[in-house]
Amino acid sequence: MEKVIRIGTRESQLALWQAHQVNNLLTAQGYRTELVPIKSEGDIDLVTPLYEIGVQGIFTKSLDIALLNGRIDIAVHSYKDVPTQLPQQIVTAAILERGPVKDLLVYKTNTDFLEQPDYIANIATSSVRRKAQWLRKYPQHQLHNLRGNVNTRLQKLAAENWDGAIFAAAGLERINVRPETSVELDWMLPAPAQGAVVAVCREDDAFCLNACAPFNHAPTALTTKVEREFLRTLMGGCTTPISAYAHIQDDTVFFEGEICSLDGTKFFSTSRQSATGNATNIGKDAAEELLAKGAAEIVAQIRNVK
Ligand SMILES: NCc1[nH]cc(CCC(=O)O)c1CC(=O)O
Structure with missing residues (x-):
C-alpha cells in the first residue's frame, strides 16, 4: 500500500486553509494524505536540541520539530513567517502560486482622517514593518499593538476605540473575511514573500520532494527568492x-x-x-x-x- 503523506499545520484558520491547499494538490495527483494539526508550543522542550536554528522562526518552530522528529512529512507555512535560513535537514519542497500581496487598512467608519493632517489617528498593528512604514507616511499618528490571529485581531479592532488596523490581504481572504470597510494600502511595500505559501520537507525525503515538485510555481519561487535574498x-x-x-x-x-x-x-x-x-x-x-x-x-x- 502506498505511503500516506502526513501534512503538518498549525491550528489557526489561516494555517489550515494553507495546509488544505497543499493537501488538495497532492490528492489531485493521487497521493494519500493526512492533515496533522500541531500545537504551537506543546512538546517542544523535549526535543529542542534537534532544532539548530536559534531565535528566528517562532511561527515555524513547532512544525519544524515535528518534521525532524518524523511525526509529519510536510510542513506548510506562510512563506513570510519562515526565517531566511531553513533549519538543517529541512528543504523547500514547493512554493505555491502567490495570492494577494498587499496590506489592507480595515477602518471603522471612513478614511477621511487620512487626509486630515491635524487629526491624530489611532492605528493598530504589531508588525514593526507596518508601524515603521505607517509612521513614515503619517508621523503624527498613534500606533497600538494588536496581537493574535486574524479573527482575534478583527474582534479587538471592533471593541477598541481605534480608527483602523492593518492586515495582510491574503490572510483575510483565506479565512473568507471581506470587510466592507477596508482599503488596499497600495503605497505600502509588503513583507518579503507576503502572500506566498511554502511546503517544506526533510532533505532526504525523495518521495515528498517528488510529490511536491509538480506544484512548485516557478515565477513565485523566483520573485520570493529575490525578496528573501534582499532580507537575508x-x-x-x-x-x-x-x-x-x-x-x-x-x-x-x-x-x-x-x-x-x-x-x-x-x-x-x-x-x-x-x-x-x-x-x-x-x-x-x-x-x-x-x-x-x-x-x-x-x-x-x-x-x-x-
Ligand atoms: N504574521 C502573521 C501572518 N503570517 C501570514 C499572514 C497572512 C498571509 C501572508 O501574508 O502571506 C499573517 C497575517 C498578517 O500579517 O496579517
Whole structure:
C-alpha cells in the first residue's frame, strides 16, 4: 500500500486553509494524505536540541520539530513567517502560486482622517514593518499593538476605540473575511514573500520532494527568492521593518526594496529590474547597495531593540 503523506499545520484558520491547499494538490495527483494539526508550543522542550536554528522562526518552530522528529512529512507555512535560513535537514519542497500581496487598512467608519493632517489617528498593528512604514507616511499618528490571529485581531479592532488596523490581504481572504470597510494600502511595500505559501520537507525525503515538485510555481519561487535574498543580505530576520516586492512582467523581474527605522524617520529604498533568466542576484545586489549607502545604521538599531 502506498505511503500516506502526513501534512503538518498549525491550528489557526489561516494555517489550515494553507495546509488544505497543499493537501488538495497532492490528492489531485493521487497521493494519500493526512492533515496533522500541531500545537504551537506543546512538546517542544523535549526535543529542542534537534532544532539548530536559534531565535528566528517562532511561527515555524513547532512544525519544524515535528518534521525532524518524523511525526509529519510536510510542513506548510506562510512563506513570510519562515526565517531566511531553513533549519538543517529541512528543504523547500514547493512554493505555491502567490495570492494577494498587499496590506489592507480595515477602518471603522471612513478614511477621511487620512487626509486630515491635524487629526491624530489611532492605528493598530504589531508588525514593526507596518508601524515603521505607517509612521513614515503619517508621523503624527498613534500606533497600538494588536496581537493574535486574524479573527482575534478583527474582534479587538471592533471593541477598541481605534480608527483602523492593518492586515495582510491574503490572510483575510483565506479565512473568507471581506470587510466592507477596508482599503488596499497600495503605497505600502509588503513583507518579503507576503502572500506566498511554502511546503517544506526533510532533505532526504525523495518521495515528498517528488510529490511536491509538480506544484512548485516557478515565477513565485523566483520573485520570493529575490525578496528573501534582499532580507537575508540586509538582516536575516523575519520580523523587521524591511519590505520587498518583486513581480514578473514580460519576462522581466521588477524589484522594489526598502528598510525603514522603527520610528519611520530614516529609510533607504531602491529598485531593480532584470530579465527573468538573470534575476537571481538582484535582491542581494539591492541590499548591498543600501548597506553601502548607510542602511547598516538602521540594521544595528533594529538588532539592538531585540
Ligand atoms: N504574521 C502573521 C501572518 N503570517 C501570514 C499572514 C497572512 C498571509 C501572508 O501574508 O502571506 C499573517 C497575517 C498578517 O500579517 O496579517
